[in-house]
Amino acid sequence: DDAHQHRREYQIMYAEAERVKKEDLSLLEIKSSSIHGRGVVLTRPVKQDSSVGVLYYEVVGDNEDRVQIEEGYWHARGYITDGGMIDRRHMSVKDAITRCDELPDCQGITFEDPDGLFSNAHSKLPSILVDVEFKDKNHFGTDPQDSWQSFLKQQENLDALYFPLGCSSSFLPNPPPSSLDPILMLPCWPRYNNHSCDPTAKVVKVPVEDSFALPGVPWKRVVGAYQVVLLKDLDEGEEITLNYEALPNYMLRRVEGVEKCNKLHDEL
Ligand SMILES: C[S@@+](CC[C@H](N)C(=O)[O-])C[C@H]1O[C@@H](n2cnc3c(N)ncnc32)[C@H](O)[C@@H]1O
Known part of the structure; x- marks a missing residue:
């Protein structure tokens, strides 16, 4: 059994x-x-x-699910956990990464991606606009439905x-x-x-x-x-x-x- x-x-x-x-x-x-x-x-x-x-x-x-695709950021399939939101914008992911770099406390961005447009970490970033949450933390959760994506500022010990x-x-x-x-x-x-x-x-x-x-x-x-x-x-x-x-x-x-x-x- x-x-x-x-x-x-x-x-x-x-x-x-x-x-x-x-x-x-x-x-x-x-x-x-x-x-x-x-x-x-x-x-x-x-x-x-x-x-x-x-x-x-x-x-x-080490993490097969996280692949570095944008300079200084790791792509993570999953979400940054509740709390720590410092801003929210409707914008492209590329612009959001630039913006996160400019925000002093930003540790990463997270957004819903119901159609999985961003789930292939190796492809070019889609230019569509998404609702991006900017977070001052990068506590990370994986998502069984694969409907959230995040980009995390690179850190020493990953x-x-x-x-x-x-x-x-x-x-x-x-x-x-x-x-x-x-x-x-x-x-x-x-x-x-x-x-x-x-x-x-x-x-x-x-x-x-x-x-x-x-x-x-x-x-x-x-x-x-x-x-x-x-x-x-x-x-x-x-x-x-x-x-x-x-x-x-x-x-x-x-x-x-x-x-x-x-x-x-x-x-x-
Ligand atoms: C590391 S496990 C702890 C072991 C768990 N109690 C079990 O029996 O499998 C973490 C899970 O336990 C539950 N949990 C842990 N601490 C809790 C708390 N203070 N209140 C409610 N649920 C809790 C949550 O469901 C969480 O996902």
């Missing part, structure tokens, strides 16, 4: 994740959460400032991902199917961290050894690991939560229905 099939595929991938991350997984448990669905809780008390493991690794310049091999959303849909065995899912605990505006943990970027390589993609340069560090002493059974809005770019996709912390921004 379906759950059994999943189980076998995932077992192999998660074993690999576990091998590379070398975490003490006995510290963590995936359990039903009072916030939403399942969450990550501690199996024993842990002190403030301790790290419980790596949420993500950051790699430089990407953060935590596991190409077992836990990335290409293997493990978001949210993960609830049929999956929580014990089996433990190496992918980062996929179970719930959001809170009053979180119990934050991420801290630490360097990795030069020789560090991710399984399956050894050629990718890993520039850092984001550890989950507790903001206070926590007891056994307490949930590890993160403020999604405070996470670095690209770490979490747009999430519907979660509490907004930066409310003022979102009203614009």
Whole structure:
């Protein structure tokens, strides 16, 4: 059956994740959460400032869906998430990119493209006018319908991902199917961290050894690991939560229905 099939595929991938991350997984448990669905809780008390493991690794310049087509901008199929709009104009995308360059806080532009005219990153930019939103942030979400497009101002570290091999959303849909065995899912605990505006943990970027390589993609340069560090002493059974809005770019996709912390921004 379906759950059994999943189980076998995932077992192999998660074993690999576990091998590379070398975490003490006995510290963590995936359990039903009072916030939403399942969450990550501690199996024993842990002190403030301790790290419980790596949420993500950051790699430089990796994402098949993002192709650089305009100087200094990445084309991304998907949208820049809610909030942070500094301007909105009906104009061509080429003009919008020029305008974004001139606006001091502009980090990128995003617009609806229901007919997919812009979805081929390799073709010349269509000159039609679209409703462009100018954003002062580039938190990015992919769009299953492929009806939004964005151009993001190029940055030093373009990407953060935590596991190409077992836990990335290409293997493990978001949210993960609830049929999956929580014990089996433990190496992918980062996929179970719930959001809170009053979180119990934050991420801290630490360097990795030069020789560090991710399984399956050894050629990718890993520039850092984001550890989950507790903001206070926590007891056994307490949930590890993160403020999604405070996470670095690209770490979490747009999430519907979660509490907004930066409310003022979102009203614009
Ligand atoms: C990384 S997963 C967290 C695991 C999730 N609870 C589950 O059972 O699969 C992120 C998803 O959890 C939900 N979520 C996380 N924090 C939430 C919150 N504070 N309020 C409502 N939903 C939340 C959202 O649906 C979000 O897309």
